[in-house]
Amino acid sequence: MHPAARAIYLDWNATTPPHPEVLAAMQSAAEVAWANPASVHGPGRRARAFIEQAREAVARLTGFDARDVILTSGGTEANNLALCHAFDERCGALVVSRIEHPSVTRAAEALAGRGVHVAWIDPEPSGRVAPEAIAAAVDRAAAVAPVRLVSLQAVNHETGVVQPIAEAAAIVHARGARLHVDAVQAVGRLPPEAWAGADLASIAAHKIRGPKGIGALAVRPGIRLRPVLLGGAQERGLRPGTQDPLAAAGFAVAARRAIGGPARYAALAPLRDRLEAELVEIGRAAGAAPIRNGDGDRAPHITNLSWPGWRGDELCAALDLEGVAVSSGSACSAGTAEPSPVLTAMLGPERAASAVRFSIGEDTAEADLVEAARRVARVLSRLRSLRAGS
Structure with missing residues (x-):
């Protein structure tokens, strides 16, 4: 990249730049909330106040009760906590799609290793998980073991395809099971209807312009969680470890801002569509017209394109040298040699290997x-030109 060229960040699905109001809140908290929030003295109570403010802000954002919001280290821990809560010595069955975030699919694989029956749902080529497929998977799993949980993301992290959460909730609840929704990519970008009907919902602060290292799992009243970590009594013993009041202060501000996020993101759809059309024309002129991955209804800020004859990771690296930050898959899978498991499940390994995701904010x-x-x-x-000369 030429030293004078400005960097262009088009990877908002991987993480969002912290908002100035978030940074200011964290700086202010650092001056007064450095004490351990579990301590009962004055400094500890001042620190604790920031924890509770974050809990209340998340509750308002997600539509859950503040008493049922567990603060975690992020979306990954929230997803693990959600999946593991339903399976103890009773085992049972878990139903999950093939296109979930790695923090869900790998947790499901670990549960399968412990004896939990896992029923996998294949997506449609559009990137949507069909309600009929969910119903069939639940019924199929129920013939083996009691279905205790179904996990389905609200918005796919790679394609932006919106999943039929309300329809899934009706199916799952009619069969006596619970629905966990990974709402990490939906909260602050889509209206609450995107995760309506969830019994458990995961969110991450850094996807809504908050700090990294903090997230939450919100649950419906009456659901008893089981810790995945052992230690102190923080977060009702469900998430032991000293909480960070500074991160909580930033999370609270980010969550309050995120209530107005859907309107801001809806305004991005024309920009995303214009970029997508431009990229298709550019690719066509270069002899490699890209193909869109994910024909289902999408969140308004994402386009995922496969470039025939090109490797997605090579294009990302070349664009990085030009000062354009994009990705070829989930940030949590970066550095692996395998193509995206999401796109592989949808469209096969060739399309997956040539994919590049552009996400704006x-x-x-x-x-x-x-x-x-x-x-x-x-x-x-x-x-x-390099190829022609080789």
Whole structure:
């Protein structure tokens, strides 16, 4: 990248830049909330207040009761806590789709190793998990063991495809099971209807312009969780370890801002569509017109494209040299040699290996996308020339 060229960040699904109000709140908290929030003295109570403010803000954002919000280290821990709570010595069955986040699929695989019967649901090529497929998987699993939990994300982290959560909830509840919704990519971007009907919902602060290292699992009243960590009595013994009041202060501000997030993200849809159309034309001119991955209803800020004849990770690396930050899969799978398991399950390994995800956010300007498209064209032209000369 030329030293004078500005960096363009188009990887908002991986993480969002912390909002200035979040950083200011954390700086202010650092001056007064450095004590251990579990301590009963004055400094401890002042620190504890920030923990409870975060809990209440998350409750308002998600539609759950503050008493039923467990603060965690992020979405991964929240997902693990949600999946593991239903399976003790009783075992039983878990139903989960093939396109979930690694923190869900790997937790499911670990539960299967402990004797839990796991029924996997294949997605449609559109990226949607069909309600009929959910019903069939639950009924199939119930013939083996009592179905205790179904886990389904609200918005896919790679394609942005929105899943039929309300329909899934009706199916799951009619069969006497619970529904866990990984709402990490939906909260603050889509209205609460996106996770309506969830018995347990996971969120992460850093996806809503908050700090990393903190998230939450919100649960319906009456659900008894089981800890995945052992230690002290923090978070009702469900998440032992000293809480961070500074992170909580940032999380509270981010959660309050996120209530207005769906309107801000809806305004991004025309920009995303324009970028997508421009990339298709650029690719066509370079002899490799990209194909969109995920034909289902999408969140308004994501486009995932496969570039025939090109490797997605190579395109990402070349764009990084041009100062454009994008990704070829889940950030939690970065560094692996395998293509995206999400896109492999949807469309096969070839499409998965050539995929690049562009995700924009509320600070993305139209000028950023115009310049990003210009740099994509430059990268494709350069790579094409290199191939021709080899």
